[in-house]
Amino acid sequence: MPAKKKTTKTYCTVCPRWEIKQPEKCSNTLLAKGKKRYFCTKKCKDRFEKTPEKFL
Numbered sequence: 156m157p158a159k160k161k162t163t164k165t166y167c168t169v170c171p172r173w174e175i176k177q178p179e180k181c182s183n184t185l186l187a188k189g190k191k192r193y194f195c196t197k198k199c200k201d202r203f204e205k206t207p208e209k210f211l
């Protein structure tokens with residue numbers, strides 16, 4: 156059986172189905188509770204900043 160390459164996918168914190176394809180290039184990020192959060196758009200980041208408890 157061939158070894159499966161482990162891939163860690165990064166998803167938008169606000170819309171979990173939205174995969175961040177290049178997290179290293181993502182500019183919509185935020186540090187919350189000691190963890191780096193990623194957002195697909197500025198809109199999602201704003202939503203998170205307003206009500207972070209909804210998404211953590």
Ligand SMILES: [Zn+2]
Pocket residue numbers: 167168169170173194195196199
């Ligand atoms: Zn999003």
